Amino acid sequence: MKIGRRSFLSFVIGGAAGTAISPLPWKLTDDSSIWSQNWPWTPVPPDGEYSQVNSICTLCPGGCGITVRKVDNRAVKIEGMKGHPVNDGGICVMGLSGLQLLYGPTRVKTPLKRVGKRGEGKWEKISWNEAISEVTEKLAEIRAQGEPHTVGSIVNSDRGTVPNLFRRFLTAYGSPNYMTMPSMQDSYNMTMQLMQGVTAQVGFDAENADYILSFGSGIIDGWGSPVRMFKANSAWKVDGKKVVQIEPRLSNTAAKSDEWIPIKPGTEAALALGIANVVIMESLYDKENIDSQFGFDAFKELVLNGYSVEKVSNITGIKSATIVSLAKNFAQASNPLAICGKGQGSTPGSLNEFVAVHALNALVGNINKNGGVWALSDTDYIKWPEFDLDSIAENGMQKERIDGAGSEYPHAKSLLNRLPEVINSGDGFLEAIFVADANPLYSMPDSKAIKEAFDSIPFIVSFSSYMDETASNADLILPNHVYLERYEDVPTPVGLQKNIIGLAKPVVKPQFNTKNVGDSLILIAKALGGSVANAFPWDSYDACLEETLGSKWDLLEENRFWSDSNSKVVTGEFNFYPDAMKSLTNFSPVSIEGSTISFPLVLIPYDSIRLANGYIGNPPFVIKTVEDTVLKGKTACVEINPKSAKEFGLTEGRSAILHTPRGKAKVKIHLYEGIMPGLVALARGLGHTAYDKYLTDKGCNLNELIGMTEDPVSGLDAAWGIRARLTKV
Amino acid sequence: MKEEGKHKKAKKYGMVINLDECTGCGACMVACMAENNVPFREDESNKLDSIAWMRVYKLTNGKSYPDADICYLPRPCMHCEGDHGHSPCVSVCPATATDYSHETGIVSQIYTRCFGCRYCMGACPYHARYFNWWDPVWPEGTTKYLNPNVSPRMRGVVEKCSFCFHRYQLAMDKAYFEGRAELEEDEYQTSCTQACPAGAITFGDLNNPEHKVYQLAKPDNKHGGRPGNPNVFRLLERLGTNPKVYYISSREWVRRAGDNYLDNEDFAKNYRR
Structure with a gap:
């Protein structure tokens, strides 16, 4: 057959038309997209049996009920618990991201002992037996020298069994230096005391x-x-x-x-x-x-x-x-x-x-x-047997607290904010410190001063589940289970007008070689022996918790929460004019650090629900929700009124250096009509130096830029800002 | 079979978001990411390529201190009905990777069909679609929390909000198993609706006068679902995309921010056709 011009063209055009009408091209695009997407590294989440476990979120003192969806033994989603008296199905960004904390890369997976310099990040993995005996040896040594009061502890709050175990441990050991992270609750408790x-x-x-x-x-x-x-x-x-x-x-x-x-x-x-x-x-x-x-x-x-x-x-x-x-x-x-x-x-x-x-x-x-x-009055459910102090403990407990709470400031229970000054000025010292559920090196104001104070404490033990700032500066880490792996009681959430106890329970098995901080403490006490061991009659933390909750346990296991139907209101005579009011005779605003000449602006912190600033670092999902007017790349943005910005020649998005009497940081300018002229606002919760690449070195930590102002009556930190200056770069 | 299909009324799933109640807390964003296996990267501050099926925008009223005001606006996919299902994205997709379901009113996204031409992203007036410029990377251990009901996406495909369609499928499976063909209102709810701590999001069938979304938005279903409630608006109403996401605000400046109005233009005119 001869192929002429005409038949050639007919073949080509006909072929093209035929192909176009046929499903071939569409099938090919479909197939090519399927083939080109079938990569072995794209995970295929395995299916399995579905179940739900209720528990309580302990990431903040909010005490919300959570429902965790599981597929086989994997937890795949955290949701708010329907019918819980606090949140009834609602949940916040942090609570939703909890699984990134559980499975995430910032976990401390096994007990660690520092081998390099402090904060260098060189660790040796040790067994739990070694870890417990490391702590015990050190504590026994301090005790033998008759200095038990030089051991301190920092926990997040003073309510619930874990903080109370710490207090009990220190008392039996012989130290009054049980400290908690400060918050508005301290001021409110003091107000109740002074006025009511x-x-x-x-x-x-x-x-x-x-x-x-x-x-x-x-x-x-x-x-x-x-x-x-x-x-x-x-x-x-x-x-x-x-x-x-x-x-x-x-x-x-x-x-x-x-x-x-x-x-x-x-x-x-x-x-x-x-x-x-x-x-x-x-x-x-x-x-x-x-x-x-x-x-x-x-x-x-x-x-x-x-x-x-x-x-x-x-x-x-x-x-x-x-x-x-x-x-x-x-x-x-x-x-x-x-x-x-x-x-x-x-x-x-x-x-x-x-x-x-x-x-x-x-x-x-x-x-x-x-x-x-x-x-x-807080539900009084922690009723543990009395215990005897030996003579060393008795001597230790008679010493004054290092932070001046109860002595210099009679109304205060704990003044962690004063610790840096006392230690750094040489007025007091600590031989050892325990830190649990707290990250003071990040979340205390004037973090440089607190870092300096920690540097002079010879023995730092962290019980953190995560490699946070305090843990990475510790000598020994005894990692706690995260909240989804352990039992824990949750006292009445902050500000609730009725008493509720929650019970967090393990949703999944411990993922790593970790131990409940309560168990670690019981083991240490038992290893110390004598009257310290006698103060801890329990075999395990879970046994202690079950005994503590007594008849409430079964109900708590079933419902996860127990409402105190006869929440007790305590009444006293109201005093309109407590001592704290006297200083108001001549009003002067709470003074802040810095001179108006070299620092013409005032820096104030602001809080956002999309940024946690306590001891839990923000997981990747939470950081993802942060607006680009708060954090851009690795630089934090500060808000300033356009009027003030103009005065200093600053424009939107421009880089600048924020100076305060305490430090300086690179920031970006964000013009905001919603802020009073003369002020600069910076978000709390940025500028971590520890954790993982999703959080480290993002923005600057407000606490490094701000100082402390001691309240004359409470001794607590009253600072609300600091004077500041912005300079162009 | 045919008989059954005949009696089943078409659904039109939609959402009403009360901007007076929305606090901008971002729970909807994270609830969505956790439910739908949305990936994350080291730096998510470039919001143009930061994948967020649900994104909360911050609106400002443009006034100076102290008259300044802000309002947050959560933006999922609008699941536009367009003109009889001709949503902007569906019309341009050469691979039929995105389609309008007349049964549910949901605009689907079929990842394995998508070959990444991104026409749909260009066509979408709401920036609701995101392209996977990179392969997703879950740090060691974190693949454990991936939800088996939603397949993780790979580099080169477009993704967007599905109104948690897998939840619809699961709910329907359960209903069929129990011998029912219809769902109760609370049986199918999106992850964001469920999580919102302020209770600002309502989800349901806009064709069903019993449903809360219908009662809040009062949609005129003969005219593309135009809202009948004067405090309710839709984004870019005048484009005729007929979105199925409605917003409530008692503040006029917020309602006006929903479309591009001239200063002297009467906002309410849109809704008086």
């Missing part, structure tokens, strides 16, 4: 309040028990209840409130007293009941003489008319509630502010009332 004469946890009946006056509390930024507050906030919206947010920066809480009132930072106490002034002047309070209360005359005198509306307006920068209307709305609401504790409440703040705000609550008569502030 009671030892109580503070509870806020937020759900029943109808006018919420928040002095900078980040209601939806992670304050209190975060998910519970989110839910309360939504309920307020539906019911048309009012929220007033007082703070210099338009936070998420301020943006969602009904009224945002910017205030000169550090003057919140003056505003509270100014509001009290209007309430008293206009007789908007229950005279019959309040006038006769203890200290009210003195309080009235203080408020009427020192806090006239005009004066307060000058101090706070808030218009007189606004103060008057605030006071009227507050006093005339049926269930008004005033709260404080800035941001997430991770710093204690000025005691003045707490007593002034609490006086406002008392003035409108909402103490221990529906929609008000409750003084609750």
